[in-house]
Amino acid sequence: MLKELSPKAQKIKDQLTQFMDEHVYKNEAVYEQQLNDAEHRWVVPPIIEELKAKAKAEGLWNLFIDNEEYGPGLTNYEYAHLCEIMGRSLIAPEVFNCNAPDTGNMEVFMKYGTEEQKEKWLKPLLEGEIRSVFSMTEIEAASSDATNIQASITRDGDEYVINGKKWWSSGAMDPRCKVAIVMGKSDPEAETYRQQSMIIVPFDARGVEVKRYLPVFGYDHAPHGHAEVHYNNVRVPASNILLGEGRGFEIAQGRLGPGRIHHCMRAIGAAERALELMIERADGRETFGSRNIDKAVIREQIAESRIEIDSARLLTLSAAHKMDTEGNKAARKEISMTKIAAPRMCLNVIDRAIQLFGGAGVSDDTVLAAHWANARTLRIVDGPDQVHLRDIAKLEIREQLNERTSKEKEPVR
Numbered sequence: 001m002l003k004e005l006s007p008k009a010q011k012i013k014d015q016l017t018q019f020m021d022e023h024v025y026k027n028e029a030v031y032e033q034q035l036n037d038a039e040h041r042w043v044v045p046p047i048i049e050e051l052k053a054k055a056k057a058e059g060l061w062n063l064f065i066d067n068e069e070y071g072p073g074l075t076n077y078e079y080a081h082l083c084e085i086m087g088r089s090l091i092a093p094e095v096f097n098c099n100a101p102d103t104g105n106m107e108v109f110m111k112y113g114t115e116e117q118k119e120k121w122l123k124p125l126l127e128g129e130i131r132s133v134f135s136m137t138e139i140e141a142a143s144s145d146a147t148n149i150q151a152s153i154t155r156d157g158d159e160y161v162i163n164g165k166k167w168w169s170s171g172a173m174d175p176r177c178k179v180a181i182v183m184g185k186s187d188p189e190a191e192t193y194r195q196q197s198m199i200i201v202p203f204d205a206r207g208v209e210v211k212r213y214l215p216v217f218g219y220d221h222a223p224h225g226h227a228e229v230h231y232n233n234v235r236v237p238a239s240n241i242l243l244g245e246g247r248g249f250e251i252a253q254g255r256l257g258p259g260r261i262h263h264c265m266r267a268i269g270a271a272e273r274a275l276e277l278m279i280e281r282a283d284g285r286e287t288f289g290s291r292n293i294d295k296a297v298i299r300e301q302i303a304e305s306r307i308e309i310d311s312a313r314l315l316t317l318s319a320a321h322k323m324d325t326e327g328n329k330a331a332r333k334e335i336s337m338t339k340i341a342a343p344r345m346c347l348n349v350i351d352r353a354i355q356l357f358g359g360a361g362v363s364d365d366t367v368l369a370a371h372w373a374n375a376r377t378l379r380i381v382d383g384p385d386q387v388h389l390r391d392i393a394k395l396e397i398r399e400q401l402n403e404r405t406s407k408e409k410e411p412v413r
């Protein structure tokens, strides 16, 4: 099944690897230092804008876009190889303008935006000049089932009025954040999957209130941050509705397919880096009279990690290939399987590496702790594990029973 990369994708991959070696890893500490040196951490570290300018100049920009009008036009399968490399560093996705939630929001604007919306919001996002938020999850609703979402989007003359209490709106703390895509109910009486809409809200609109930031295991993820955001009687022009009233679920489906798989690709890159660190550490340390790298138990962990990483990569690539050849809908089961397997694998591998590093593993002296915290959130975001397991089982059972029914119909020979 493994296809060779096209010469175009291979060239970008080589260039990206070189860029990471020359510019990204060594500036991770600079990024953190600049945030620490600032008056507060919700500022843009200058190094990120320098790296973005370099990456853009080299054409390593908007690599996630499969549409040649806006980006390099790579397939999901090709992008998987690049996204994995970016996942090795927590600062890398933004360097190449490939970070969530901006990627998903750009996809929404590309697919569903009017020319005016594209001009106003998509263009500066594509240029990396502004950042954005996707506000779906609510404090008071179990949001893994999006039919529970209660925020209201009510038509009033030429405007819509938005009210709701959202949280975990990633990127809301970023001083460059200028726009939110908000999901809410425009018609509570409509059929379940036609009740919700998505609407564009300029982030400086009156009534948008960023209440507090939410740390992840103590990490602030500055300067983007995740925040509780209240929308209090926010008024926007009626033309800000995306695609039309009642089309929220349709947009959510279109937005989440590729985004889910991007997280998985990055998780594979994070795991690869953890395994490299693990081997380097084991090679450099001795306990109880022998080198750690020579101990059977540690070799076993290295082997287990390699098996798990390669298995998750194959699953991810096969999902990406199916998305390319049969479409996102046909690849639903594979996407869900990947969304379960890759974060689990990543957490296992990083956990082994942390153990081998001892105290250093849980400190900020290595990237391991921050990558672990990030990977742990992946079992919750974009559909918690249990929701994906439910979907996989449903699709598997449907396939098997349909198959059995059609076999039963075959004449007995």
Ligand SMILES: Cc1cc2nc3c(=O)[nH]c(=O)nc-3n(C[C@H](O)[C@H](O)[C@H](O)COP(=O)(O)OP(=O)(O)OC[C@H]3O[C@@H](n4cnc5c(N)ncnc54)[C@H](O)[C@@H]3O)c2cc1C
Pocket: 101, 133, 134, 135, 136, 137, 138, 141, 142, 143, 144, 145, 167, 168, 169, 170, 171, 216, 226, 377, 380, 381, 382, 383, 384, 385, 386, 387, 390
């Ligand atoms: C770091 C981070 C970033 C995020 N970024 C964003 C963002 O940018 N925009 C945004 O809108 N949201 C964002 N989220 C929110 C995230 O998408 C939600 O947390 C997720 O969808 C789960 O919703 P919930 O928190 O309301 O949990 P709930 O819906 O209350 O679910 C809680 C738990 O219930 C269990 N559960 C749910 N359904 C079932 C089932 N059918 N069977 C068995 N068990 C079940 C699962 O274990 C689940 O984890 C982010 C979250 C985090 C942690």
